[in-house]
Amino acid sequence: MAETVTLSGKTVPGLLASLDPLLRxxxxxxxxxxxxxxxxxxxxxxxxxxxxxAESRLGLYHLLVRARQGPGPGDCYxxxxxxxxxxxxxxxxxxxxxxxxxxxxxxxxxxxxYDARPAEVLLEALRTEARVGVLRCERDPGQxxxxxxxxxRLTGEQSNSSVVFGDTFxxxxxxxxxxxxxxxxxxxxxxAREGCPRVPPPTAWLRADLxxxxxxxxxxEDGSYxxxxxxxxxxxxxxxxELALRELAKGEDFxxxxxxLGRATAEVHGALARxxxxxxxxxxxxxxxxxxxxxxxxxxxxxxxxxxxxxxxLRTAFTALADLAAExxxxxxxxxxxxxxxxxxxxxxxxxxxLIDFEGEPARPLAERRMPQPTVRDxxxxxxxxxxxxxxxxxxxxxxxxxxxxxxxxxYAEAAGADPRADPVLLRAxxxxxxxYEVVYEARHRPDWLPVPLSAIHRLAAPDLP
Numbered sequence: 001m002a003e004t005v006t007l008s009g010k011t012v013p014g015l016l017a018s019l020d021p022l023l024r025x026x027x028x029x030x031x032x033x034x035x036x037x038x039x040x041x042x043x044x045x046x047x048x049x050x051x052x053x054a055e056s057r058l059g060l061y062h063l064l065v066r067a068r069q070g071p072g073p074g075d076c077y078x079x080x081x082x083x084x085x086x087x088x089x090x091x092x093x094x095x096x097x098x099x100x101x102x103x104x105x106x107x108x109x110x111x112x113x114y115d116a117r118p119a120e121v122l123l124e125a126l127r128t129e130a131r132v133g134v135l136r137c138e139r140d141p142g143q144x145x146x147x148x149x150x151x152x153r154l155t156g157e158q159s160n161s162s163v164v165f166g167d168t169f170x171x172x173x174x175x176x177x178x179x180x181x182x183x184x185x186x187x188x189x190x191x192a193r194e195g196c197p198r199v200p201p202p203t204a205w206l207r208a209d210l211x212x213x214x215x216x217x218x219x220x221e222d223g224s225y226x227x228x229x230x231x232x233x234x235x236x237x238x239x240x241x242e243l244a245l246r247e248l249a250k251g252e253d254f255x256x257x258x259x260x261l262g263r264a265t266a267e268v269h270g271a272l273a274r275x276x277x278x279x280x281x282x283x284x285x286x287x288x289x290x291x292x293x294x295x296x297x298x299x300x301x302x303x304x305x306x307x308x309x310x311x312x313x314l315r316t317a318f319t320a321l322a323d324l325a326a327e328x329x330x331x332x333x334x335x336x337x338x339x340x341x342x343x344x345x346x347x348x349x350x351x352x353x354x355l356i357d358f359e360g361e362p363a364r365p366l367a368e369r370r371m372p373q374p375t376v377r378d379x380x381x382x383x384x385x386x387x388x389x390x391x392x393x394x395x396x397x398x399x400x401x402x403x404x405x406x407x408x409x410x411x412y413a414e415a416a417g418a419d420p421r422a423d424p425v426l427l428r429a430x431x432x433x434x435x436x437y438e439v440v441y442e443a444r445h446r447p448d449w450l451p452v453p454l455s456a457i458h459r460l461a462a463p464d465l466p
Contacts, residue, residue: 009304014102015103016043016102017101018100019102020042020043021069022109023040023079024043025097031159032160033077033176034159034362035069039049041070043068044063046065046066046210046304047063048062048064049062049063052118052121054103054107057084058082058115059083059084059104059107060080061083061291062079062133063080063081064076065077075176077176078177078228080111080112080118080175081109081112081174082094082110082114083107084107084110084119087110091114096111098163102199102303105240113153113161113163118150119165122148122206123165123169123230126205126230127145128223129204134208135227136207137206138207142324143203143232146168149169150165151165154170156177159359161173161175164233165362168232170231171230172231174228174349176362177226179223180367181226181370182226183335183360184229185202185229188229188231188437189202190271190275192450193287194274195271195354198264198355199268199354200354201231201232202229203231203232205228205289207447209226210225234346237348239343239345239346240344240346240353241342241385243342244386245392248389248392248397249391253408254400257353258407258411259408259410260353260411261411262415263411263415264352264353264354264355264415265337265413270415273334276335277334277372278333278334279332279334280330281330283325286321286330290318290319290325291430293318294318296433296437297436298311298316300436300440303440303443304440306454307451307457310458313462316434317429318433320425320429324425331374331423336372338358340378340379340381341381341382342385342386357385358365373422375416376423380427380434383405383409383431384435384438386401386403386404386408387452387455388452389401390404391452409421426459435457
């Protein structure tokens with residue numbers, strides 16, 4: 001690898017300025033860009049590292065760029081910018097643009113993850129535990145990374161980007177990054193220490209150590225950013241969502257898989273409880289949690305008129321929980337997956353279920369994603385996922401969802417020793433909170449899907465529920 005130089009807005013003032021007009025057009029079009037619907041008003045350079053010299057046939061920059069959209073500092077994004085004289089046809093979808101000013105004038109810049117050579121550079125850096133500018137590559141010494149694995153970029157992702165190397169490893173690169181301990185690395189590492197086989201153990205990881213550097217706009221940018229995680233690739237594994245939809249379309253029973261998935265979820269929860277501290281939620285903590293749920297419901301009812309007739313009945317799901325806490329009831333909280341659904345589960349070729357993507361809901365603050373919570377939060381997410389799958393069928397099959405929900409909870413109870421349905425007030429509160437979130441999401445992004453969470457809202461508001 002060529003000698004690497006750490007750049008900043010101050011020492012190379014023309015770099016970001018030369019990319020600015022191109023990034024303003026390109027960045028909002030990316031599926032992983034979080035600020036959809038709001039124009040980018042400016043950029044600041046958090047850090048830039050030259051991995052391959054820009055004046056060579058193929059240049060490569062690693063950038064951490066903060067995109068401003070109105071008041072506030074804006075979101076920080078990880079970009080891998082390739083530089084060529086011209087793009088070959090195979091890289092046409094990766095085009096960012098042609099630079100008209102600054103140090104890269106006359107060159108063409110593109111999303112480097114579409115190109116094999118930059119991906120190979122990343123893997124070699126991880127393999128050799130390279131320290132390049134602000135970038136730090138670390139790895140598990142007990143896992144071998146063979147050189148020369150052929151990379152291929154995966155498509156169809158939402159909030160991140162992934163590259164598979166030789167069907168041996170998968171590198172997940174986070175796009176919107178925040179400083180601090182990222183649960184997508186923290187939790188799999190903790191589970192690996194516990195010997196939990198339900199989650200692929202991290203092989204290597206990439207982070208940026210900014211120390212007390214400054215962003216290009218003079219704003220302090222310090223701390224460590226987790227940028228990517230390399231894990232074993234489960235070749236031949238089936239995505240839980242796609243598998244469920246296939247079985248639904250064929251009219252096949254899915255309850256055995258749902259039961260096994262419940263057992264796997266409980267095993268992961270058990271390992272997390274052993275590996276990391278737990279907490280007890282008393283009256284005060286539960287009251288704070290209920291306040292958040294109620295505020296989200298009120299905001300959702302304001303945003304989505306179809307939700308308003310149900311709001312009073314839904315609110316009782318939260319007040320019932322607060323009432324139990326006032327009577328002295330407590331609950332155990334621990335680290336959980338945080339965004340569990342069928343798409344976050346893989347069934348391996350041997351028939352075992354594994355859980356992936358422990359990042360949590362990316363839109364929520366990192367500190368919130370790392371807070372201990374009742375395990376029923378994950379259970380509620382999976383129950384909602386069965387509903388979504390059933391309503392994706394033509395015609396919808398609510399009986400399929402009901403059977404899968406019951407089987408999942410039974411499987412969970414087999415491994416955990418406690419059935420989530422045995423605490424109906426807590427389960428209803430979390431499932432209601434999740435369905436309210438879904439209503440807002442679908443109303444904003446996929447109006448045709450709005451009937452799916454609204455059908456759950458109708459059920460959860462029924463007076464015969466606790």
